[in-house]
Amino acid sequence: MSEQKDLLVVEDLNVEFDTYGGVVQAVRGVDFRVAAGETLAIVGESGCGKSVTVQSIMGLIPMPPGRITRGSARLRGHEILGQSRIDGREIRGAQIGMIFQDPMTSLNPTMTIGDQIAEPLQVHRGLSRADAAREAIRLLEVTRIPEAAKRAKQYPFEFSGGMLQRAMIAMAIACKPEILIADEPTTALDVTIQAQILDLLQELQAETGMAIVLITHDLGVVARMADSVAVMYAGKVVERGSVDDIFYRSAHPYTLGLRAAMPSNDPALKQSLQPIEGSPPDLFAPPPGCGYAPRCPHAMVVCESQPAETPLAGTGARDHAAHCWLHHDESPMKPAGLFFRESDASRNEKFEGGSAVEEGRNESRR
């Protein structure tokens, strides 16, 4: 995909926080890009830095104690880190909208829903009070809230969790942002309500053409929603690629480990769950090498001392890349189940006669 089509490009983002216990390096060099109209899912476990990543892009990190030590985030080529407006428009709220995990605590309990949606319309679009109130009701209708006019006069406590999340979405899309960042938008909701909200996001995306950055830990939600995926672990992106690359051609042992830890819903096989033993590293003193090395079944000596900077490149239509030493030319093994790039097949004779590649591919397509 060419540079021009990339709406948001994040490069080498580093964020740390001062705490009583020392400096936490929450985000340690994150790269990703989002094209117009696509959905990028950022997947990872709690504490991997996925929320901090998007909060720093939105300028929502309290500084101090937070600090962006390095990196850039460019929206249509304009740097947005440390900026509040580009091209004469506010970034936060107007060009990038955001919804949060817990709608119960992210809305103001003392304002009516209608007033809360009208507020950004008055601030960013300069509408009059009456126009903003009318537009707020229209937005509630767009997000499929029944009896919108009546609901606009109610307070957050009168809404259910699913309805509040719809109101949050109405607020986030009020100024027609080019990107909607959704930070675990359905984690607090039941599956039936989750399905409604995910459908709504897809419909709104089809209507408006906005890009969605979806942060989640649920691989099922990723499979339903995403075009491309970035898998994060210990403050870094360990693998990125199209959704099919990630699910059917997993190239990083952590991605594979996550998939094996979830029950497969194929009735034909009831394999046992393969937990990832151990726990994520302490980001007060992040390991010098790969963050996953202590838990990785294929870890080599080099993994503990040096991070793998060489990504595996170009296996699909979009860049598919994994930060893992196993993909290095001189890696002594190609573990089954992992995907290795096509051109390795010939070179693979040096190692195991090429069979592992085929095996790996079949495994991952099961």
Added chain:
Amino acid sequence: MSHEDKQSAAMQSTAMQTPLVKTRELTKYFDMGRGQRVHAVDGVSLAIAEREIVGLVGESGSGKSTFGKTLLGLHDKTAGEVRFRGEALPAHYRAADYQRLAGNMQMIFQDPYSSLNPRMTVGEIVGEGLSLHAHLKSAEVKERVAEWLRRVGLQPDHMSRYPHEFSGGQRQRLGIARALILEPDFVVCDEPISALDVSVQAQVVNLLGELKESMGLTLLFIAHDLSMVRYVSDRMAVMYLGSLVEIGRADELYFDPKHPYTEVLIGSNPEPDPKLERGRPSTAIQGEIPSPVNVPAGCRFANRCPKVMDVCRQVTPQLIPLKELTRQVACHLY
């Protein structure tokens, strides 16, 4: 074990004469004052055979946790009865009842952050049940606690630490050790994994599976993660607004749901498989679970049901067994 073997094994277990735990029309209402009552659990009859794992699923507010707690006597029963090995348990537990039953029935709680006393050490938390119920010397209690910490994958020298020094997965292991140290026969696991990360969920589920095998446990596994419940359970029960709508063998029920609500619930569960997801029509239904204060007449799912008929709004369907399957469904379609 092949599919047929498992099926016949499950049929044998459901056909067993005396189930380990059996509820008959178990009902729990909460009084809200001004004549209003929350119908949290309404006439639930469920039998759980020895060494069986029954998964209980449903949306929040469907009464699953209240059912689990009422079953164990943590809430007084409004009506109905619970039998344990054929013995009817009291409607209102006295201290002596808890004392007597603690060794038989235990509970693992949902939130490993709020269910451990932050001012007690791990040794005190895990060993408290033993000191209260087993009449052991403190040195023996300590020995058993050390053994159990090892069994759940922690270190014996963690005994002097406090809960805040542990991660979520480790705390859930403490909750498991605390519940199982008395070697109960029956354990209610109330959402034991929903507060945990995916990689850690698998650790805890596998641990429960190993302990079930080695101790012969019987489990009621309450959760909202349908894939995990199918994986863990022998049978699966679906609850909606205080009553059961469908019970059956976990695999059968998951892949061939009969009740429209089960169909919606399972259809809403996103599968970690993009090709499957792309080919799947959306099954999202309108509306939300109604308030359990004003329970609608007739079938409780009628106002959201895509297959609703006139009779559904008037007559409450009963759980009836289906002929060809080991399945019970409460729906007028059958």
